[in-house]
Amino acid sequence: MNRYQLDARNLLCPMPVIRTQDRMAALQSGDILEVRCTDPGAMQDIPTWCRISGHEVLDSRIEDGDVVVTIRAGGPAGSK
Amino acid sequence: MTQARKAVALISGGLDSLLAARLMLDQGIHVEGLNFYTGFCVEGHTHAIRERRRDKPRRNNALWVAEQLGIRLHLIEVVEEYKAIVINPKHGYGANLNPCLDCKGFMVGKARAWMEANDFDFIFTGEVLGQRPNSQRRDALPVVARESGAFDRLLRPLCAKLLAPTLPEREGWVDRDKLLALNGRNRKPQIALAESYGFHGYAQPAGGCCFLTDANYSNRLSDLWATRGSKHYEIDDIMLLKVGRHMRPAPNFKLIIGREEGENNYLGGYRGRFVHMAATSHHGPLVLIEGEPTDADVQLAARLTARFGQGRHADKVTIEVTDPRGGSRLLEVSPLPSNEIPPSWYL
Ligand code: SF4
Numbered sequence: 001m002n003r004y005q006l007d008a009r010n011l012l013c014p015m016p017v018i019r020t021q022d023r024m025a026a027l028q029s030g031d032i033l034e035v036r037c038t039d040p041g042a043m044q045d046i047p048t049w050c051r052i053s054g055h056e057v058l059d060s061r062i063e064d065g066d067v068v069v070t071i072r073a074g075g076p077a078g079s080k
Numbered sequence: 081m082t083q084a085r086k087a088v089a090l091i092s093g094g095l096d097s098l099l100a101a102r103l104m105l106d107q108g109i110h111v112e113g114l115n116f117y118t119g120f121c122v123e124g125h126t127h128a129i130r131e132r133r134r135d136k137p138r139r140n141n142a143l144w145v146a147e148q149l150g151i152r153l154h155l156i157e158v159v160e161e162y163k164a165i166v167i168n169p170k171h172g173y174g175a176n177l178n179p180c181l182d183c184k185g186f187m188v189g190k191a192r193a194w195m196e197a198n199d200f201d202f203i204f205t206g207e208v209l210g211q212r213p214n215s216q217r218r219d220a221l222p223v224v225a226r227e228s229g230a231f232d233r234l235l236r237p238l239c240a241k242l243l244a245p246t247l248p249e250r251e252g253w254v255d256r257d258k259l260l261a262l263n264g265r266n267r268k269p270q271i272a273l274a275e276s277y278g279f280h281g282y283a284q285p286a287g288g289c290c291f292l293t294d295a296n297y298s299n300r301l302s303d304l305w306a307t308r309g310s311k312h313y314e315i316d317d318i319m320l321l322k323v324g325r326h327m328r329p330a331p332n333f334k335l336i337i338g339r340e341e342g343e344n345n346y347l348g349g350y351r352g353r354f355v356h357m358a359a360t361s362h363h364g365p366l367v368l369i370e371g372e373p374t375d376a377d378v379q380l381a382a383r384l385t386a387r388f389g390q391g392r393h394a395d396k397v398t399i400e401v402t403d404p405r406g407g408s409r410l411l412e413v414s415p416l417p418s419n420e421i422p423p424s425w426y427l
Binding site: 010012013014015017018021041044045048049051052053 | 115117121138139140143144146147150151152153154155156157319321349
């Protein structure tokens with residue numbers, strides 16, 4: 001299991017979701033990605049994307065004004 | 081049907097593609113969605129920029145649709161590739177700068193490539209014959225099928241019965257009898273169908289799927305091309321066209337005026353790239369100046385900046401003018417009276 005970070009700050013929706021999706025595609029099942037965004041919409045959109053894509057949201061919070069979402073990659077079918 | 085066939089759906093986030101996908105799922109088809117981000121999408125941006133209404137959390141409609149359907153959605157950014165479509169559409173523009181026919185051909189073409197790469201069997205869309213935009217005219221539908229290279233692997237479940245049978249129908253992958261014959265601009269059948277499926281809270285965008293169908297937005301984009309002397313754009317250009325009030329007093333410069341806090345914050349992100357100004361003596365907008373203003377132009381821009389702030393009725397308003405490198409100076413100006421602002425300045 002590896003931990004990764006993704007800086008999606010200063011991107012507007014849907015770009016933070018697209019960056020998350022593209023990054024998750026390269027991760028192994030069980031890997032963890034922490035995404036940091038400034039668009040508040042990410043608080044809703046990234047978890048929705050995770051639900052339909054088979055990934056697990058471990059945590060989502062506001063930190064220093066940024067939206068920070070922590071995701072655990074699902075099984076091999078979890079991303080494409 | 082002997083085997084579950086796989087179909088890729090173009091999911092815009094609107095009602096039609098939601099219903100089309102639901103029809104396919106009902107027929108036992110494995111469905112995954114594609115959603116393209118061109119930079120002109122109505123989704124997201126404007127909502128992200130404008131002050132947020134806390135009681136109504138905004139959402140990405142395509143993701144919402146995918147969750148309602150329980151399907152996977154692949155978001156694909158096509159900003160660079162899409163420029164050629166907007167700048168030089170083979171089939172021209174619709175009522176505004178919307179190159180719908182080229183756009184559909186492009187998106188279905190992308191879906192075809194995705195279908196082939198992922199071993200899917202066919203593509204479907206939520207198109208309805210005779211509905212706006214005009215790319216859904218009867219003579220336009222075959223153009224999309226042909227130019228995308230999808231040919232008869234492109235199914236329109238909502239109006240399939242009005243069209244020649246496609247491969248999925250002929251092969252029996254889908255039952256043509258259970259497809260629909262929707263036609264025209266009347267939205268009532270879709271609304272009734274949504275009701276029968278129990279879909280509530282779906283998006284019903286007034287225009288089309290993108291800003292290019294908007295007359296005002298198209299006017300701003302035309303102005304951008306005309307004053308630059310060439311049809312090109314960068315992503316920041318087309319984003320800024322969505323934000324604020326745009327005023328062009330002269331060909332060599334224009335003002336982008338924040339209309340509320342959210343827009344001021346967003347425009348603030350461009351401070352390092354534009355001459356910008358804001359009142360220091362009163363509350364008011366952040367204003368970006370695009371182009372090459374002379375000193376007299378800056379003076380006029382300052383008077384306009386004062387006009388759109390709370391000092392609009394004051395005798396004097398102090399405006400701080402800052403260049404992109406951060407050097408600033410103060411100007412004392414009288415706000416420009418509204419009767420001295422020709423309507424033609426508004427873009
Ligand atoms: S409205 Fe915009 S996104 Fe939709 S088909 Fe026309 S150009 Fe393409």
